[in-house]
Amino acid sequence: MTPDQYCQERAAKSGSSFYYSFLFLEPLRRQAITALYAFCREVDDVVDECPDKLLARTKLAWWRAELTALFEGRPNHPVTQALATSLKTFSLPQEQLLEIIDGMEMDLDHVRYNDFKALHLYCYRVASVVGLLAAEIFGYRDRLTLKYAHDLGLAFQLTNIIRDVGEDARRGRIYLPQDELSRFGVTETDLLQACYGEGFRQLMAFQVGRARTMYQQAFAQLPAADRKAQRAGLIMAAIYQATLDEIVRDNYRVLDQRISLPPLRKLWLAGKTWVTA
Numbered sequence: 001m002t003p004d005q006y007c008q009e010r011a012a013k014s015g016s017s018f019y020y021s022f023l024f025l026e027p028l029r030r031q032a033i034t035a036l037y038a039f040c041r042e043v044d045d046v047v048d049e050c051p052d053k054l055l056a057r058t059k060l061a062w063w064r065a066e067l068t069a070l071f072e073g074r075p076n077h078p079v080t081q082a083l084a085t086s087l088k089t090f091s092l093p094q095e096q097l098l099e100i101i102d103g104m105e106m107d108l109d110h111v112r113y114n115d116f117k118a119l120h121l122y123c124y125r126v127a128s129v130v131g132l133l134a135a136e137i138f139g140y141r142d143r144l145t146l147k148y149a150h151d152l153g154l155a156f157q158l159t160n161i162i163r164d165v166g167e168d169a170r171r172g173r174i175y176l177p178q179d180e181l182s183r184f185g186v187t188e189t190d191l192l193q194a195c196y197g198e199g200f201r202q203l204m205a206f207q208v209g210r211a212r213t214m215y216q217q218a219f220a221q222l223p224a225a226d227r228k229a230q231r232a233g234l235i236m237a238a239i240y241q242a243t244l245d246e247i248v249r250d251n252y253r254v255l256d257q258r259i260s261l262p263p264l265r266k267l268w269l270a271g272k273t274w275v276t277a
Contacts, residue, residue: 004031004085006078007038017243017261020270021235025138032090032137033232035082040100040130042079047107048171060105067097091136099129111173116210119177120154127157131233138230142223145230151218152233158211159240162204162247165191166255180206194255204252208244215241231277238273239266 001009011019011034018037022030043063050056070080070087071094086092103125113119131153135145161168161175168175169191181187184203189195215237222230239261247259261269 001078003078003081004035007031007034007082010038010041010079017239017266018236020239020266021232023267023270024235024274025232028089029137029139029232031082032086032092033134035079035086036092036130036133036137038079039083039097042077043101043104044126047104053108056108057105060101063101064098067094067101070094086137092133096129096133099125103127103129107173113175113177115177115179119175122175123154123157124150127160128153131156134233135230138232140223140226140229142226144221144223145226148218148222148230149233151214151221152237155211155214155218156236156240158207158214159244162207162211163243163254163259165204166194167258169255176203176207191255196251196253196255200255201252204247204254208248208252211244212241227277231274234277235270235273238269242269 011022016037022033022037025033043060046056046059046063050059066075066077066080069075070083073084075081075084083092103122106122106125110118110122113122128150131149131151132146134153135149140146165176169188174181174188174191176186180203184206185199186197186203190197190200218237227234242265243259243261246261247254250259253259
């Protein structure tokens with residue numbers, strides 16, 4: 001299996017909405033974004049699938065060393081070998097790739113966030129930085145596109161947090177800000193026991209409103225000159241926004257199930273957005 005085949009398999013098996021946005025890209029950009037996505041999956045899985053925190057830190061330290069090896073021209077892992085090809089064409093700063101690892105490591109240190117300001121740094125590292133790297137791969141002429149990419153990444157992460165509230169709580173992590181839980185009278189026990197009271201629904205409506213505002217803020221900053229180049233990101237946004245709509249339609253039942261779109265609908269949204277964006 002070649003490094004690119006490894007990354008492709010990693011992306012396809014994940015079932016992520018991101019995979020559908022890659023399908024319409026030209027081969028060079030598709031190879032690069034698939035390698036970047038595979039890197040994100042590798043380091044994310046270290047934290048999600050390794051219950052021993054010391055071992056998880058050791059593995060993340062290995063990935064930091066592997067990034068050093070990548071930028072010194074001696075990558076060892078299939079993902080970094082695939083990224084090495086991308087570095088020849090696209091600007092993917094080592095500092096930003098390291099910051100993604102820093103974000104993943106925050107899950108070992110922080111399982112609660114007092115307020116949205118505290119949560120924002122986590123979202124920046126695990127999502128906005130990925131958005132900035134993706135914008136480099138997709139291509140742009142106006143640097144305002146980077147502000148769009150930053151905010152779109154944040155909107156994606158807010159959507160993930162909303163979708164995965166119950167799953168994350170069972171893993172011991174609560175990303176919803178503590179002050180907002182208190183404001184709406186929702187306890188951590190409510191989340192773990194899947195209590196769908198009116199306070200919870202109001203809390204989730206507030207979270208969805210914030211995410212939707214962030215999508216609109218991102219779209220407002222995308223220059224017309226770069227809209228075509230950034231269509232892959234707009235495909236992701238269409239799928240993620242449709243997921244938010246499903247969550248609202250299902251009355252925010254995210255504590256005991258994971259709401260997602262069927263593959264055919266994701267593919268339909270991807271094709272429609274690619275043509276109309």
